[in-house]
Amino acid sequence: MTVDSTAARKSRRSGAKRAGAKKAAGEPELVQLLTPEGERVEHPDYSIDLSPEELRGLYRDMVLTRRFDGEATTLQRQGELGLWASLLGQEAAQIGSGRATRDDDYVFPTYREHGVAWCRGVDPTNLLGMFRGVNHGGWDPNENNFHLYTIVIGSQALHATGYAMGIAKDGADSAVIAYFGDGASSQGDVAEAFTFAAVYNAPVVFFCQNNQWAISEPTEKQTRVPLYQRAQGYGFPGVRVDGNDVLAVLAVTKAALDRARTGEGPMLIEAFTYRMGAHTTSDDPTRYRRDEERELWEAKDPILRLRAHLEREGLADEEFFAALESESDALAKRVRDTVRAMPDPDHMAMFEHTYADGHALVDEERAQFAAYQASFAEETN
Amino acid sequence: MTVDSTAARKSRRSGAKRAGAKKAAGEPELVQLLTPEGERVEHPDYSIDLSPEELRGLYRDMVLTRRFDGEATTLQRQGELGLWASLLGQEAAQIGSGRATRDDDYVFPTYREHGVAWCRGVDPTNLLGMFRGVNHGGWDPNENNFHLYTIVIGSQALHATGYAMGIAKDGADSAVIAYFGDGASSQGDVAEAFTFAAVYNAPVVFFCQNNQWAISEPTEKQTRVPLYQRAQGYGFPGVRVDGNDVLAVLAVTKAALDRARTGEGPMLIEAFTYRMGAHTTSDDPTRYRRDEERELWEAKDPILRLRAHLEREGLADEEFFAALESESDALAKRVRDTVRAMPDPDHMAMFEHTYADGHALVDEERAQFAAYQASFAEETN
């Protein structure tokens, strides 16, 4: 897997109108390496050369992620989860960027980065605990260098920047990637993260999945110019990539991470994509957007696109697709079984972990609660 | 007084290297209409044509503002004020922008806009109450459309934006100007103000006085690119003006305000200037900056510059300067006398104005305090 890591330094402007720099009327250019029809195109600044196995790997990642995601949605409908935030439609943005990271890089997700979690090796069933309501985050962030989901919009951009400042202090050549949405771009914390990252030249890549919607609000409610342009004013480059093109996302993210690790500082990537489903299972998008929009984007489906490419180039056979189908089924079953078996936390868990070193009041309340619970046991006796 | 109000729409780049667009090596261009030597130059995008009387008026404004400011510093040293935040060196940025406003425009200052307050007709002695500690803001903001000083850095940028949104709702053709410093540019609130202003196309001009320092921190601690560039990423224009050139500041601000009032939305002006004194009377700049820097900037003194122009062109005679000197002395005396006579607030004032419609607890505490005070009176009896 090779990616031209110096590419990002070249001017974005120079790529305009050339092959690979797609631009609809009035829309800004967009790095693209795979057309919606599955055709490979070149881009002057970003190149990629993947083996058939690597391409199949990306396809597999996306298919399994989508299957997992669908299963989670079903589990929510069945009452096994309280909520689910689906990534449907954003698989390429997440798998492409997730696969661009190295093990020693650190990832700060929002609440929707199930595909990135997958790439990092987080067991998908671990993601479900918080949506089931048994915990607020069920994995050890340091095991896979994948931070907990952050729900308060934009906060994690600063954590990522601080972490990256720490990497720089350590003299390490790792990098950090901070995910956030188009809506999040309006939060002061994201702006402050840009400022700190620029001033300290921190090795952090800001990865904005512009999925066109922040719940019911279209991106025009957050900005009147393309979001990738935000970066310039803070003194680092921004680029818009076709977020439904896993190859382009991979190439651009890898270039940005390499740039960061070689001391060239932060970069903003805007992955232009689409939230094909509802905001979460609590949401009803029919109230605020038209079916036609979704249909338009279905034609750009990131999975179909790579499949078309694999088929067109003869890089995967029926057997591969069939095996993947079984693997998907197995994953779905495992997820189902694991979730259903997830026990409710012990009541006393409320009193754990508020502090690392303990706190007298917590001890007092724990004891009171235990006595209170015991009083019921007595009554029953 | 005529200013080319359409100028700001033209590209900033087009002005590079031309007369009036001053650019030191490595430094970005800067709109200038008056050189440090007092020579009038033209700028392709911004023009101005002032009568001798108007020029003398600007000079008078700057001289009186500086004199007032110096008097306040003295009063602080004498213990009459608890603190003073001097505008020394920033007279052109403030008088130029202040004189660009119309009566129906609304101004949101920081804590240092004494020159703007002057232009708005706020009695300078009113500014001293908060520094003396007799109030938190001694004037009626609606009398001169000049808001109270805001101390929490950056907050007022949002108030200004909201106010401007209100103007747009009213269909009025007024505009708003929001002042803030180079340090303030890092605050999330300022970024959010940019976002709201852009999305709602609010008639607000963001006026950043980059005086090179935020207390002890040079601008490099806030940004690695010139601040005026920040605006682009939010979708509105930014321009850097020579903040020590009152004519350029006036022209650029008037253009930006006119732009705003004709529905073209927000604009960012970075007035490149210098804080010639300490941050406040509590500050000791010798701890963090070198005298040479200050000396360099003294050569660009905004008042000397306009005086040189007036003299060079024969626009003001000795009589004018002498009269102004007396006027300054009179102002200084009035300020001195007024401050010294400023009474301490009545103790019961603590309990006033927390609420507009009253609050039971405040009533209770007021009564208790009154009884408590009365108990001393009794004891003395």
Added chain:
Amino acid sequence: MSVEKLTIAKAINASLRTALETDPKVLIMGEDVGKLGGVFRVTDGLQKDFGEDRVIDTPLAESGIVGTAIGLALRGYRPVVEIQFDGFVFPAYDQIVTQLAKMHARALGKVKLPVVIRIPYGGAIGAVEHHSESPEALFAHVAGLKIVTPSNSADAYWMMQQAIQSDDPVIYFEPKRRYHDRAEVDTAAIPGPLHAARTVREGTDLTLVAYGPMVKTCLEAAAAAAEEGKSLEVVDLRSVSPIDFDAIQRSVEKTRRLVVVHEAPVFFGSGAEIAARITERCFYHLEAPVLRVGGYHAPYPPSRLEDEYLPGLDRVLDSVDRALAY
């Protein structure tokens, strides 16, 4: 006919509609309040009927929402701002505490900021983190704010009318778990004072003070206690700043025992202030210390634990028993 059976959510919606109709300066602002009608549909239909100029979908930035609302108020508008969930008010905390709360005093009364901040609050809806908190104490300590919270539809309607009419900033906490509770609202009634408590059940043995979502819980507790022959009085506080201490005092002078119930953590919560002040006022009347029932000193837990974390019938009754045992 001006009497209708409405849910709390619909009552607030109706009240906002009335305000938009009667005062052209009233605005609704927030994330998703427009086309979507808010994630709880409290602003449903308002943008459709009053336009995008009056019912404004804002950028996703709470400080920006409150900060621009302040500016709009300075221009003469009366913005009613929605914070989508309790846990998301904190990005706006600086604007609320340093600007909204203080500007009237700073200006010696020369500017008024009639801003209402609506916050759906409290738990028991099975939500993920940050969606179930009760931060009222963090605002009550701050002078310059008024804080109210209705427990029923009629109050929801009228307290919103009064909050909007107030020239002070008002934080209006909405008991989200009770949004769908339905009761009669008389939109032609003459409401009592916004900050007065109301005795919602008379009793003689002990006073329960609650507000918002806990009023219903306390009424249920009182009903259960009645079966055991205990007569509990329930006072719906309605306002957390100011607090109607006179009303609590009157009740406690009669019952001589007080239990305060809220969802927020006990430590530094409303119960502390009420206990301290009522003990001072009623020192010789109290037969037992004022007891407090509330959340624990822990982040709001995962939803599968919230039944244990939140005060429910049993915990209220347990405290009642403890108070009666003195």
Added chain:
Amino acid sequence: MSVEKLTIAKAINASLRTALETDPKVLIMGEDVGKLGGVFRVTDGLQKDFGEDRVIDTPLAESGIVGTAIGLALRGYRPVVEIQFDGFVFPAYDQIVTQLAKMHARALGKVKLPVVIRIPYGGAIGAVEHHSESPEALFAHVAGLKIVTPSNSADAYWMMQQAIQSDDPVIYFEPKRRYHDRAEVDTAAIPGPLHAARTVREGTDLTLVAYGPMVKTCLEAAAAAAEEGKSLEVVDLRSVSPIDFDAIQRSVEKTRRLVVVHEAPVFFGSGAEIAARITERCFYHLEAPVLRVGGYHAPYPPSRLEDEYLPGLDRVLDSVDRALAY
């Protein structure tokens, strides 16, 4: 010799220096903390000796400061962050409350955030708005934070050592009006527990509880009362979360009367929590209700009024008299 006479400001400086020397992961961050050494000179000389990489002048953005400190802590650093003045902590409030306080619990203990937030607080320095506030109650209500505040140089030194060593986030409130008070510091002593209160004057008639700047005021009040034959015990709380209720209880069981003194507004302040809990614990011991002396429910006033606004000797003694009169 490890015993030195130091001001509180210098003691904190010395403590930070020790921490920087002994633990390479300790960082100092904030506005103007580097070259200037902070507006109060508390970090004076540290950047010069430890470099810009460890003593960091940050952009002017408090949320950014705390948010990046959290990230640095996740990377293994132990940042000590300065908020320049009490009134400027609010832009960081969201990061403190929703992230710093909750992340350890969110991660089920798998990440630790050893971040110290230094906040010079309190009034009586003749400053302009926002420079004299006491916001500790706004943090104490939030689980996940620890809150301490020294009243003297030795505590200033040692509590900072312990705060930095703690694996929990600690907010360290510095009594700015006492920065220049000087006392002996033994930098080789073995300190007591960080969150234990200390009886700083023994007495029998009434207990005064205070912390930070008010400890000295209470000691002065006790001295004055002694002249009138009243024996007041003074307890320096030292920690506002957790609060050492056992120590207060022990004292109150002896004296049977309690007055709590702080600069922060009384309404929803620390005194409320202490009054409520001590009344519950000592119901049969108390001869008088717990009285509270603090700021009024108003924004911190212009400095020419602060002497009236702040609890001083006279107001403390007035409450003492009222408590003794029961």
